[in-house]
Amino acid sequence: MPCFERRLADNLLPRDEAESWSAEQVLRWGFERFGRDIAVASGFGAEGMVLIDLAARTKGGLRVITLDTGFFFPETYALIEKVEQRYGIRVERLRPKLTPAEQAQVHGEALWARDPDRCCLLRKVEPLKQKLNELAAWVVAIRRDQTAARAHVAKIEWDSRFGLVKLNPLADWTHRQVWEYIRTHDVPYNALHDQSYPSIGCTHCTRPVTAGEDLRAGRWAGFSKTECGLHTRVAAMGPPATEAAHESA
Ligand code: SF4
Numbered sequence: 472m473p474c475f476e477r478r479l480a481d482n483l484l485p486r487d488e489a490e491s492w493s494a495e496q497v498l499r500w501g502f503e504r505f506g507r508d509i510a511v512a513s514g515f516g517a518e519g520m521v522l523i524d525l526a527a528r529t530k531g532g533l534r535v536i537t538l539d540t541g542f543f544f545p546e547t548y549a550l551i552e553k554v555e556q557r558y559g560i561r562v563e564r565l566r567p568k569l570t571p572a573e574q575a576q577v578h579g580e581a582l583w584a585r586d587p588d589r590c591c592l593l594r595k596v597e598p599l600k601q602k603l604n605e606l607a608a609w610v611v612a613i614r615r616d617q618t619a620a621r622a623h624v625a626k627i628e629w630d631s632r633f634g635l636v637k638l639n640p641l642a643d644w645t646h647r648q649v650w651e652y653i654r655t656h657d658v659p660y661n662a663l664h665d666q667s668y669p670s671i672g673c674t675h676c677t678r679p680v681t682a683g684e685d686l687r688a689g690r691w692a693g694f695s696k697t698e699c700g701l702h703t704r705v706a707a708m709g710p711p712a713t714e715a716a717h718e719s720a
Contacts, residue, residue, distance in 0.1 A: 484629065484636065485500065490626055494522075494525055495529055497626050497638055497639075499529055501638045502526075505606075505608045508605075509534070509606065510536045510563070511533065512536050512610065512701075513535055513537055513612065515547055515551060516661065516670060517650065517660055517661075518641055518644070520658050520660050521612065521658060522612040522640065523535060523554060523558065524558075524652075526610065533558065535554070535560055536564075536565055537562055538565050538598055538599055539565065540594040540673050541570065541571050542594070542675055544674055546662045546663045547663075550662075553659045554659065565598040565599060565601075566598060567594040568593075568597070568598075569593065587676060587691055587694055591699040599701060600633060603633045606635055607635055608637070609630070609635060609636075610637075611638070613641070614641055616646075618687065619697075620702060620703050621702060624702075625642070626638065626643075667680055667681070668689060669687075670689060676690060
């Protein structure tokens with residue numbers, strides 16, 4: 472059993488205690504605990520930019536990873552370059568095994584329009600899984616009020632799907648807090664946010680929202696899908712030793 476899993480098995484995750492911690496405290500705990508074996512995963516949305524800014528203030532040598540599906544908006548690629556310059560980091564781009572053209576050859580044209588779950592699996596989940604195998608912990612910018620699947624995440628938890636610790640430092644933040652932070656600290660953000668795109672993913676699966684629509688209504692419009700699969704089946708549970716019992720319940 473890897474060393475970090477042994478520590479988890481000893482019930483050393485401060486899961487309950489961390490619920491009263493600020494985002495900075497959660498990040499500091501993660502960076503002190505995991506050193507170079509922890510990375511921030513970001514798609515460079517508003518929340519992701521807040522997280523990167525907070526993390527950069529907390530730690531030098533920050534690691535940021537992104538799932539470059541090959542379908543980002545030009546504005547997103549421009550923001551990644553801006554992030555690298557501003558924070559003096561090199562964003563680690565995780566790419567799918569298949570190029571867009573190869574995917575079309577193997578799985579047919581416009582897979583995202585026919586089977587977005589499979590497309591997300593190929594272009595997001597599988598590359599992420601490979602990277603997370605190398606890490607002891609990852610940090611993401613999800614908020615509890617974004618989707619039903621995110622409503623019960625803990626600030627520090629065991630991610631049973633990918634087998635490592637997951638930090639959600641912004642779990643209890645609101646949309647308003649995110650934008651207050653961005654304005655107060657002059658954090659760069661995706662230009663599309665000013666064009667009615669509150670949530671931004673791949674070009675094929677993101678549209679602008681209209682007045683009164685949910686902030687994530689522009690993602691996978693026309694499908695019941697609300698998540699790309701990275702944050703589903705997050706276990707609200709303890710260490711690996713107890714997983715089997717919980718999952719078979
Ligand atoms: S968001 Fe859309 S285009 Fe991007 S990987 Fe998922 S289904 Fe494919």
